[in-house]
Amino acid sequence: xxxxxxxxxxxxxxxxxxxxxxxxxxxxxxxxxxxxxRLQEGFRRLSQLAxxxxxxxQVDPLSEEQLKAFTSNDDVNHVAWGALxxxxxxxxxxxVARYVRLADDPKAADVAIVIADEYxxxxxxxxxxxxxxxxxxxxxxxSFYYDVLSDNERIxxxxxxxxxxxxxxxxxxxxxxxxxxxxxWDVPDGNEIGRRFAEVFRKLRSVSPAAG
Ligand SMILES: CC(C)(COP(=O)(O)OP(=O)(O)OC[C@H]1O[C@@H](n2cnc3c(N)ncnc32)[C@H](O)[C@@H]1OP(=O)(O)O)[C@@H](O)C(=O)NCCC(=O)NCCS
Numbered sequence: 001x002x003x004x005x006x007x008x009x010x011x012x013x014x015x016x017x018x019x020x021x022x023x024x025x026x027x028x029x030x031x032x033x034x035x036x037x038r039l040q041e042g043f044r045r046l047s048q049l050a051x052x053x054x055x056x057x058q059v060d061p062l063s064e065e066q067l068k069a070f071t072s073n074d075d076v077n078h079v080a081w082g083a084l085x086x087x088x089x090x091x092x093x094x095x096v097a098r099y100v101r102l103a104d105d106p107k108a109a110d111v112a113i114v115i116a117d118e119y120x121x122x123x124x125x126x127x128x129x130x131x132x133x134x135x136x137x138x139x140x141x142x143s144f145y146y147d148v149l150s151d152n153e154r155i156x157x158x159x160x161x162x163x164x165x166x167x168x169x170x171x172x173x174x175x176x177x178x179x180x181x182x183x184x185w186d187v188p189d190g191n192e193i194g195r196r197f198a199e200v201f202r203k204l205r206s207v208s209p210a211a212g
Contacts, residue, residue, distance in 0.1 A: 006184030010204035012134055015212025017086065018203070020123045025087060026094060028131055029212040031080040035093075036067040038082075042092040047117045053152050054114035056173065070098065076139045077101040081131040083124050086210075094119045097128035099136055099144065108143040108177075109136060123196075130181075130200045137182035144178045161193035 015029035031039070043051070043062050051059055062070070073079055080098035085091055095115035102108045111132065115125050136144065146164070148155055150172045164178040181187050184198035 005202050005205055006198060008205065009137070009182045010134060010201060010207075012131060012204065013207065013209035015210045016207040017210045018083075018127055018207055020127075022122055024085065024122065026124065026127075027084045027086050027210050027212070028081060028127065029084075029210075030073045030075075030135075031071055031082045031096060031098075032073070033071045035082065036071050038092040039067060039070055039096070042096075042116060045092065045116065046114065050114060050117055050120075053149055053155075054112060056147065056149065070096070075135070079132065079135045079139070081128050081135070083128055085119075092116075094124050095128055097125075097132045099132055099141070101139075101141065102145075105143075107141055108145060109141050111144045111146050111178075123200075126197055126200050127204075130197065130204060133181045134204070136180045141180050144180055146176045146178065148174050148176060150174050158193050161188070161191045162197050163188045163194070 015027060018026050018028050020026060040062055048059065069078070070080060078098070078100045080096055082096045083094040085094055093116070095113065097111070097113040099109040099111045102110065113125060113128060133144070145167060146159055148159070150169070156174055156176065159176045159178055162178060164176040166174065167177040168175040179186070181201070184201035187198040187201065188194040189198055
């Protein structure tokens with residue numbers, strides 16, 4: 001990879017294959033209407049802890065309205081990227097990252113992300129977030145807000161190392177604001193998490209389209 005590869009914004013194909021560092025081949029693409037049954041099944045398989053951390057206490061199955069909202073991508077105001085295991089296509093999916101633009105701050109969006117328990121800690125969260133940043137940047141967004149349970153220390157630490165600042169706190173929820181990144185060059189690289197995130201942007205410059 002060239003010295004200046006981090007300077008340029010990757011252009012993502014509509015669907016593409018991405019190898020995780022441990023060799024697992026995953027496919028990344030925006031979520032579509034027909035993914036609703038996958039999302040419901042993925043939610044059913046999630047641990048109570050992951051549900052609580054993503055949905056801030058919801059334990060019931062996803063409602064029809066939620067499924068409709070989660071699968072309605074308009075490329076501008078609400079966008080969701082999903083990851084699938086290419087070696088196990090029968091599985092519902094590895095994870096989803098989603099943003100929704102804020103009505104009162106059009107350059108900002110709320111973000112939520114969840115990775116299936118058995119796939120956590122393998123880099124999928126990083127690459128899904130990078131895809132979300134690229135879509136958001138193209139749509140004119142400049143800030144992402146993450147509402148995270150205050151006991152979710154790992155993601156709070158990660159977000160801060162990626163450049164996030166505290167934007168508020170209510171009850172047991174921390175709100176963090178992260179700049180929307182479009183290239184490796186802009187990601188803080190003074191720590192391991194920032195460097196890993198920046199590296200994902202570099203890798204995304206040379207991905208191959210996949211049949212989505
Ligand atoms: C938070 C969450 C989204 C993170 O997703 P993830 O896929 O586990 O995250 P990643 O794998 O990209 O990164 C997590 C760890 O893997 C490490 N990692 C990432 N890429 C790696 C790589 N290529 N090689 C080795 N390790 C790697 C990271 O350094 C990090 O390590 P650390 O926790 O020891 O600091 C996931 O744990 C989750 O879904 N949690 C429940 C829901 C939730 O908390 N959502 C957040 C609030 S919206």
